[in-house]
Amino acid sequence: MPHDTQALNRTRQCFAGLDSVWVFGYGSLIFKADFPYIERRPARIDHWQRRFWQGSHDHRGTPEAPGRVLTLVEVPGSSCKGMAYRVHPDVFAHLDHREKNGYLRFETAFHFDDGSEVNGLVYIANSDNAAWLGPAPESDIAEHIANSRGPSGPNDEYVLRLAQALRELDETDAHVFAIEAYLHLLAAQTDED
Numbered sequence: 327m328p329h330d331t332q333a334l335n336r337t338r339q340c341f342a343g344l345d346s347v348w349v350f351g352y353g354s355l356i357f358k359a360d361f362p363y364i365e366r367r368p369a370r371i372d373h374w375q376r377r378f379w380q381g382s383h384d385h386r387g388t389p390e391a392p393g394r395v396l397t398l399v400e401v402p403g404s405s406c407k408g409m410a411y412r413v414h415p416d417v418f419a420h421l422d423h424r425e426k427n428g429y430l431r432f433e434t435a436f437h438f439d440d441g442s443e444v445n446g447l448v449y450i451a452n453s454d455n456a457a458w459l460g461p462a463p464e465s466d467i468a469e470h471i472a473n474s475r476g477p478s479g480p481n482d483e484y485v486l487r488l489a490q491a492l493r494e495l496d497e498t499d500a501h502v503f504a505i506e507a508y509l510h511l512l513a514a515q516t517d518e519d
């Protein structure tokens with residue numbers, strides 16, 4: 327798969343005739359909505375979990391020193407709470423550019439708190455993309471994140487803002503919260519030095 331997934335994403339779904347499309351955010355799309363949306367609602371998708379297994383060459387790191395950002399991995403029986411946005415199809419030009427470093431759009435069902443359901447799109451980076459970093463111990467992931475930064479800012483800001491946004495959504499994510507705790511520990515150690 328190429329480094330830049332924009333052209334591939336344009337071929338994946340056809341938006342002709344649609345006034346709006348739902349897109350699910352589970353990472354930075356929760357805390358940084360830098361695009362116009364018609365409405366947004368907390369939602370969950372089933373059988374997916376967050377993991378800091380994707381490299382970031384363009385936001386929280388560089389091609390020479392990639393940061394670590396989220397993707398989703400399939401875990402049957404699990405669920406992932408995030409934010410669903412209903413957007414005009416034109417907004418996908420911006421979203422495809424923002425998520426171009428390895429993410430592809432997939433269609434899935436979104437479940438809202440009131441029991442209703444819609445189909446929408448979610449950006450997922452699979453292990454066959456060029457920026458994939460894969461699993462590592464959470465303490466190592468935290469150390470990597472503590473030492474990375476890119477054009478969108480320091481990598482640890484991604485984790486800290488996301489953890490805060492997840493608490494506001496009443497979502498407990500053991501992986502994200504463990505890495506956040508390691509980051510606090512590392513910052514305390516740096517302060518002591």
Ligand code: SIN
Nearest residue numbers: 350351352353354355
């Ligand atoms: C998302 O937030 O839904 C995708 C991953 C990211 O941009 O952090």
